[in-house]
């Protein structure tokens with residue numbers, strides 16, 4: 001599942017390509033044909049994201065609401081003939097964006113979009129985000145902090161990589177209950193997520209190691225992983241911790257693999 005930075009980056013790229021322009025909207029696969037026709041030849045205003053939801057706004061307060069889910073992809077490129085199962089293509093004569101395999105793809109009104117956003121926790125990448133809304137729920141919760149960070153109704157946009165990495169960076173045991181997190185720790189987690197995820201949007205990948213822990217600074221080989229990016233614990237199970245040398249562990253938590261260092265993140 002893509003993390004929030006991927007959606008915000010996609011929103012920026014779609015706005016760059018189509019913002020302010022009249023676009024063609026089609027459904028080469030056919031499953032979205034009627035809805036696509038209703039948006040075809042309108043002007044796209046901009047694309048925005050909230051957590052893992054993407055909203056493309058068109059003239060007349062009409063939106064294309066997309067959730068990529070597990071396997072969905074929305075790819076920009078030259079307007080060549082579409083291949084595979086393209087649910088929606090947004091295009092101008094110069095550029096096309098093809099959506100394949102989304103979990104959700106629907107035309108929506110502003111009030112429907114607002115209702116969707118009201119069910120989502122604050123997104124560290126949105127300038128209007130209020131971290132207090134997440135804190136009010138976390139401070140009363142008996143669930144582990146690692147599960148709370150992934151709950152999109154509490155906090156949106158954080159996925160499996162950022163939750164593991166931000167907890168490592170603050171030396172917090174992932175199994176600690178939300179109610180045992182201090183206000184200072186929550187403030188540090190939020191501030192760090194804002195900075196890390198913004199960098200994720202900029203670089204289009206997740207890097208979480210501090211300057212003193214990069215491969216160059218530590219004289220260690222760079223990470224080899226199809227997710228790219230330098231991390232402390234994510235998908236590093238059984239490898240030595242960059243800080244203490246102990247073994248990184250993994251376990252199932254909130255339906256996803258959790259990674260942590262039991263020495264650096266002591267209970």
Ligand SMILES: [Zn+2]
Nearest residue numbers: 241244261264
């Ligand atoms: Zn460690």
